[in-house]
Amino acid sequence: MKIICLGTASCYPTSNRSVSCTAVRFEDGTVWIFDCGEGAQIQLQKSPVRPSRITKIFITHLHGDHVHELIPIAEQYPEDWNTWPADNLATGSLHPQEKQGKDITATNDLTWNVFDGQNVCVKAGALMHSIPSFGYVIAEQDEPGKLDAEYLKQLGVPPGPLYSRIKNGEAITLPSGKALDPLKVLGPPKRGRKITILGDTSDSFRMVDLAQSSDIILHEATLENSMEEKAIDMGHSTPKMAAQYAEKVGARVLMLYHFSQRYKTVLVNDTDLCVDTLLKEAQHELSTRNCPCKVFLAQDLMEVSVPRPSS
Numbered sequence: 001m002k003i004i005c006l007g008t009a010s011c012y013p014t015s016n017r018s019v020s021c022t023a024v025r026f027e028d029g030t031v032w033i034f035d036c037g038e039g040a041q042i043q044l045q046k047s048p049v050r051p052s053r054i055t056k057i058f059i060t061h062l063h064g065d066h067v068h069e070l071i072p073i074a075e076q077y078p079e080d081w082n083t084w085p086a087d088n089l090a091t092g093s094l095h096p097q098e099k100q101g102k103d104i105t106a107t108n109d110l111t112w113n114v115f116d117g118q119n120v121c122v123k124a125g126a127l128m129h130s131i132p133s134f135g136y137v138i139a140e141q142d143e144p145g146k147l148d149a150e151y152l153k154q155l156g157v158p159p160g161p162l163y164s165r166i167k168n169g170e171a172i173t174l175p176s177g178k179a180l181d182p183l184k185v186l187g188p189p190k191r192g193r194k195i196t197i198l199g200d201t202s203d204s205f206r207m208v209d210l211a212q213s214s215d216i217i218l219h220e221a222t223l224e225n226s227m228e229e230k231a232i233d234m235g236h237s238t239p240k241m242a243a244q245y246a247e248k249v250g251a252r253v254l255m256l257y258h259f260s261q262r263y264k265t266v267l268v269n270d271t272d273l274c275v276d277t278l279l280k281e282a283q284h285e286l287s288t289r290n291c292p293c294k295v296f297l298a299q300d301l302m303e304v305s306v307p308r309p310s311s
Contacts, residue, residue, distance in 0.1 A: 060199020125207035140192030220258035
């Protein structure tokens with residue numbers, strides 16, 4: 001599994017960064033897109049992602065139409081939501097290429113069950129922003145442990161279809177007539193990977209349980225720590241806030257993204273603010289908490305492999 005950063009800027013693009021857009025490519029080549037800011041098609045052409053392999057697009061927050069809709073909870077809406085002149089409901093006829101969607105409501109634990117596949121599921125959780133915003137958690141199922149083929153041969157079980165049945169956890173009958181417990185010939189299961197991709201947020205803590213033990217978290221860090229009050233007022237986060245969240249959920253890796261245009265990737269003069277400032281602030285916060293979580297900055301067109309955990 002690989003994360004490909006197509007865009008890492010907040011609000012609008014810069015000369016070095018496109019607007020937030022993240023691709024997740026699976027081992028079979030299938031690609032899912034998380035958010036799709038303007039210019040995403042151009043970034044796709046620069047990336048190794050094949051558009052024909054994109055099968056799903058997940059939106060964290062929006063100002064336009066959609067298909068399947070996550071229904072926010074009341075506290076996600078701004079206080080003056082009902083006074084907004086814009087129509088927030090999709091009306092009218094479907095586009096010829098559009099399928100009828102469905103409304104997805106939250107469960108009692110504030111989780112939206114978005115997708116449940118054979119080997120991977122996607123759940124959404126509530127974030128706090130200036131408008132309703134969500135985060136997504138991609139969770140793989142655990143894989144069965146390694147089969148002890150040598151021991152099976154000693155038991156008289158030849159290689160073949162029975163091996164698949166045992167690996168799937170099915171008890172079989174040995175040539176001797178005894179039942180074989182698959183746990184006795186399987187090693188420890190291989191834990192599935194978990195990726196958490198958060199949208200715009202000034203408070204991610206409603207997703208602590210859902211994102212627990214993530215292998216990697218993408219969390220915005222729009223403004224530096226000294227501007228925390230302004231960041232929260234605008235519905236955004238600082239590196240310190242992102243680091244605190246990563247520590248709380250026990251993440252292995254924290255990837256910062258969604259940077260304000262005030263922070264330059266390439267400095268032109270001494271008055272420029274560098275995006276490395278955000279990295280250093282997150283590193284400092286994790287260090288003071290003795291948190292082993294690794295942190296780095298996302299860059300446009302960066303590719304990050306997410307290996308399966310060893311335990």
